[in-house]
Amino acid sequence: MENLKTPSSKQSTLIPKGLVWAFIVIGFLGFLDATFLTAEHYLGSLLNCPLFGDCEKVTTSPYAVIGGIPVALMGATYYLAIFVLGIAYFDAGRARILKFTANLTPLGLIASLWFLYLQIFVIKALCFYCLISAITSTLLFILGLILRRGTKTRIINEELS
Numbered sequence: 001m002e003n004l005k006t007p008s009s010k011q012s013t014l015i016p017k018g019l020v021w022a023f024i025v026i027g028f029l030g031f032l033d034a035t036f037l038t039a040e041h042y043l044g045s046l047l048n049c050p051l052f053g054d055c056e057k058v059t060t061s062p063y064a065v066i067g068g069i070p071v072a073l074m075g076a077t078y079y080l081a082i083f084v085l086g087i088a089y090f091d092a093g094r095a096r097i098l099k100f101t102a103n104l105t106p107l108g109l110i111a112s113l114w115f116l117y118l119q120i121f122v123i124k125a126l127c128f129y130c131l132i133s134a135i136t137s138t139l140l141f142i143l144g145l146i147l148r149r150g151t152k153t154r155i156i157n158e159e160l161s
Helices: 008-014 017-043 055-059 071-092 095-123 128-160
Strands: none
Touching: 017 055, 017 071, 017 095, 017 128, 055 095, 055 128, 071 095, 071 128, 095 128
16 A cells, blocks of 8 residues: 555646646636626626627627626636635645536536527527637636546545555
């Protein structure tokens, strides 16, 4: 059983820092995007879409709000949680925090797929900023899969220490 234990300097190499930083940065970019959409919603601004020109149609549709809360605000909360928990992992050095955070990413992916479906097949318009959110959610999900694999090994090593 001795070979399962690793010094703490080796433990940190099980989860590459660059991968965790990518996770944090993508979460922050998603937060910025969703916060921009939330601010535009509350300001009542007409969104100027740089590519597709249909942002306003999407963001003013009945699907842009759930129970009076803008979907973008829910997205901003999700991305902020990813960002803060990623930072908390670096602060505490506990793989469980990272595993919990990675386990949140399927929620973001499912939500993004649902809203992409609505844009394409129901609203019949695409929002550039919503697509950025879908891309960041997808990237977070992929990174989450990789990080979950690394955290399993790290959690075992933390328990053996």
